[in-house]
Amino acid sequence: MSLQKLVRTAATLSIGKLMTAASVLLVLSWVCGAAEPRISIPSYNQFTPDDELKIGGALAHDFESGREILSNPLLDHYLNDLVKRLGKASLRPELVYTCRVVNTNDVNSYSFPGGTIFVTTGLLAFVEDESELASVLAHEIGHIAGRHYLNRLSLEMRSKSLWDQTRKMLPLLDSAQVQQAFQKIGVPITGLAVQQYDRSNENEADLLAVYNLVRAGWNPLGEVRALDRLQNPGGSQGETATMLSVHPNPTDRSRAVSAEIKTMALASSLDDNSLSFRAMKTGLSLLPKPGRGR
DSSP, X not given: OOHHHHHHHHHTSOHHHHHHHHHHHHHHHHHHHOOOOOOOOOTTOOOOHHHHHHHHHHHHHHHHXXXXXXXXXXXXXXXXXXXXXXXXXXXXXXXXXEEEEEOOSSOOEEEETTTXXXXXXXXXXXXXXXXXXXXXXXXXXXXXXXXXXXXXXXXXXXXXXXXXXXXHHGGXXXXXXXXXXXXXXXXXXXXXXXXXXXXXXXXXXXXHHHHHHHHHTBOTHHHHHHHHHHHSOGGGHHHHHHHHHTSOOHHHHHHHHHHHHTTSOOOTTOBSOOHHHHHHHHHGGGSOOTTSOO
């Protein structure tokens, strides 16, 4: 039905039905104003879901081997609950998202194809409420959902005319063999994983996070607050240096996220914090200091 016909129809309705029609128009205007990025797989990326899990597993294993990974059942359970809730509300809910903790004062987070996410103890100390923490996790899920790493790897393979060889090789390998196999053909997949994403990837992950947060029930303004404090970290400047070095300017990102949120009608019931978050923050002081064991 056209907007003109809808208005003419509304004029013949009772007051109650007229209010209902007005509500529909309000929702339509909100949908037209807000625009969640649409994820499309570029034609040059022909990795299968199985390939993604193998590559992501190899990358995560390599990442863990060079870092101090904490194993704390309560902390792990809390973080995995968060990424599970976000994952179900993401544009790729079929993946199994997991989160582990790197014991370092650096403020940072990492994600790998297939759903593996890492956050640092420095990040957990940095965030001030659960919506801020959820926004960081949702940003990493945005990178995974957008297949940003796999797109980059695909371009690398094609630039070296190695795509056909890769497609024949991957089905024969398990995750433990993937990294070595790529090294043999001259593609350092771990090196690509730590390179800075381009601005378009970061902006897409930021905006995907906004909509993911809302669907999962968190206030997306937590993302704005976290970005604003990254720009002005106070006493945490040394700890935030690594994240700032591999991400675009937080001020520009905050402005873009704020502009997107202004197009949305946010419910007042969205979460900012929780008792579980406060308990996590209290428990951080009980964790071993970096360099003192897992």
